[in-house]
Amino acid sequence: MEILQLALFGLVLGGIISLGAIGVSLLFGILRFAHFAHGDLMTVGAYAALALVAVGWPLWAAFPVAVLAGILVALAVDALIYRRLRRTAPVILLISSVGVALILRSLIQIIWGADTQVYDQALQFPLRFWGLRLKLNQLYILLGSVGLVMLVHVFLQYTKLGKAMRAMADNPDLAKLSGINTERVILYTWCLGAGLAVAAGIFLGVDTRLQPTMGWHLLLPVFAATILGGIGKPYGAIVGGMVVGLASELSTVVLPPAYKTAVAFAIMVVMLIVKPSGLFGGGKR
Amino acid sequence: MSLLTVREIHGGYGGEDILKGVSMTVDAGEMVVIVGPNGAGKSTAMKAVFGLARLRAGEVVFDSQKITNFRPDRVVHLGVSYVPQENNVFPSLTVHENLEMGAFILSGDLSARFERIYELFPPLKEKRRQPAGALSGGQRQMVAMGRALMLDPKLLLLDEPTAGLSPRFVELIFDRIREINAQGVSILMVEQNARAALQLAHRGYVLVVGRNRVEDTGAALLANREVAEMFLGG
Numbered sequence: 198m199e200i201l202q203l204a205l206f207g208l209v210l211g212g213i214i215s216l217g218a219i220g221v222s223l224l225f226g227i228l229r230f231a232h233f234a235h236g237d238l239m240t241v242g243a244y245a246a247l248a249l250v251a252v253g254w255p256l257w258a259a260f261p262v263a264v265l266a267g268i269l270v271a272l273a274v275d276a277l278i279y280r281r282l283r284r285t286a287p288v289i290l291l292i293s294s295v296g297v298a299l300i301l302r303s304l305i306q307i308i309w310g311a312d313t314q315v316y317d318q319a320l321q322f323p324l325r326f327w328g329l330r331l332k333l334n335q336l337y338i339l340l341g342s343v344g345l346v347m348l349v350h351v352f353l354q355y356t357k358l359g360k361a362m363r364a365m366a367d368n369p370d371l372a373k374l375s376g377i378n379t380e381r382v383i384l385y386t387w388c389l390g391a392g393l394a395v396a397a398g399i400f401l402g403v404d405t406r407l408q409p410t411m412g413w414h415l416l417l418p419v420f421a422a423t424i425l426g427g428i429g430k431p432y433g434a435i436v437g438g439m440v441v442g443l444a445s446e447l448s449t450v451v452l453p454p455a456y457k458t459a460v461a462f463a464i465m466v467v468m469l470i471v472k473p474s475g476l477f478g479g480g481k482r
Numbered sequence: 483m484s485l486l487t488v489r490e491i492h493g494g495y496g497g498e499d500i501l502k503g504v505s506m507t508v509d510a511g512e513m514v515v516i517v518g519p520n521g522a523g524k525s526t527a528m529k530a531v532f533g534l535a536r537l538r539a540g541e542v543v544f545d546s547q548k549i550t551n552f553r554p555d556r557v558v559h560l561g562v563s564y565v566p567q568e569n570n571v572f573p574s575l576t577v578h579e580n581l582e583m584g585a586f587i588l589s590g591d592l593s594a595r596f597e598r599i600y601e602l603f604p605p606l607k608e609k610r611r612q613p614a615g616a617l618s619g620g621q622r623q624m625v626a627m628g629r630a631l632m633l634d635p636k637l638l639l640l641d642e643p644t645a646g647l648s649p650r651f652v653e654l655i656f657d658r659i660r661e662i663n664a665q666g667v668s669i670l671m672v673e674q675n676a677r678a679a680l681q682l683a684h685r686g687y688v689l690v691v692g693r694n695r696v697e698d699t700g701a702a703l704l705a706n707r708e709v710a711e712m713f714l715g716g
Contacts, residue, residue, distance in 0.1 A: 357582075357586070360575065360579055360582060360583065361583065361586060363572070363574060363575060363579075364572045364575055364579070364583045366574075367572040367573055367574050367575060368569055368571075368572050368573070370566075370569065371566070371569060371570060371571070371572060372572075372583070373554055373555060374532075374554050374558070374564055374566065375558070375583050375584055375586055375629065376554075376555050376558035376559065376586055376587040376633075377555075377583065377586045377587075378555070430574065
């Protein structure tokens with residue numbers, strides 16, 4: 198029963214990681230660089246929601262506004278910084294995104310302080326069913342993640358823009374040759390990636406607490422999930438996120454809980470050595 | 483008036499010039515092949531038409547419009563499609579989605595266009611729901627050509643369409659190229675399989691180190707001693 202309980206917590210964590218990893222994976226596929234500021238984009242979203250909650254908004258109402266705020270921040274960063282560097286080497290973009298990550302985190306710390314904060318002070322008693330425990334909040338997170346992942350699926354499979362996103366992640370040069378407006382696709386990829394990152398940030402804040410470093414700390418599991426699923430493959434990222442979430446929680450059976458992040462790191466390293474193209478990678482293009 | 487006129491183009495990819503004065507024309511409905519030894523600049527000459535190489539001098543005119551150094555996305559809109567030699571499909575997208583991406587700039591009902599491609603390449607119809615990356619080399623080439631044809635282009639540029647294919651598929655692809663041309667699409671292609679391509683084409687250009695060397699009908703080039711000795715293998 199303990200294993201099932203941990204698996205349930207693993208799914209909650211996995212959902213949050215997946216939401217972040219879809220964005221990182223798509224952005225890598227399309228812009229060819231690992232977006233190190235993605236975790237701090239999550240933090241921005243979580244705190245944007247906190248700002249509204251603090252003035253009396255219910256969290257469900259603050260959610261879409263925070264998503265919008267996160268998207269605007271991402272688009273502004275892209276327009277001010279990344280766009281100018283797009284024609285340079287990818288490593289320069291990568292390093293600039295580390296800089297962006299530091300800027301975002303410091304801004305949050307200046308505005309909201311370094312202390313831990315919560316959306317809701319009230320203590321929640323867990324629901325009990327079949328001998329398992331789950332807080333109502335965690336149930337919302339789980340349902341929210343599944344719902345968003347399904348929306349992303351419909352978008353990627355059935356809309357012209359979604360298909361163009363997958364096409365560009367597959368083969369950016371061929372996308373250009375086909376007349377696909379790549380700048381527009383990049384723009385919408387930022388919207389999608391940032392929106393999902395904000396959702397992940399809010400969910401993380403709901404599940405635990407808000408801290409300026411919360412997103413940065415989640416970045417490693419998110420990258421591990423992205424690599425596990427095969428970089429540039431949004432569907433792989435979803436599976437990768439679930440695997441990393443489950444593995445992290447289940448590892449506490451044999452390891453001290455402090456090693457959860459190390460488990461994600463270990464998965465990433467093993468994957469890079471054994472099969473860098475990801476779980477489903479054919480590798481060949 | 484030719485559909486495509488390339489006049490004395492010089493250029494390459496930023497370094498030393500690969501093209502050192504290439505001229506060619508393609509008439510409406512014509513199939514023209516560029517042959518020549520390795521490093522002659524055949525592919526570069528074709529890429530220059532599509533805006534994938536930088537030209538320092540000379541000009542490219544398509545359909546009475548000067549398109550020298552136009553970006554590929556502009557050239558596409560004028561009715562030119564290009565099939566690269568490698569990486570010419572979206573591997574994780576299905577066959578059908580690959581074709582759909584070929585028609586990205588169009589809107590409205592595309593079913594007639596899909597039908598036309600599936601008639602041209604019947605194996606693709608069966609595999610329409612499979613990812614293009616899972617297909618054999620020959621079928622991938624069909625997807626690549628199908629994607630390019632979705633726009634119903636006036637001119638189709640093919641870069642080594644039979645490279646790396648098994649003999650059975652080489653024959654099949656050449657047969658399809660003839661059919662596409664018969665349907666009225668002008669074709670400019672680069673081909674290593676020079677003998678077969680020259681038999682198929684109306685005219686051919688022989689390039690050597692970035693310059694025109696010989697220009698003649700396909701049949702005449704096949705009979706040309708100098709051309710045969712140079713690279714047709716005697």
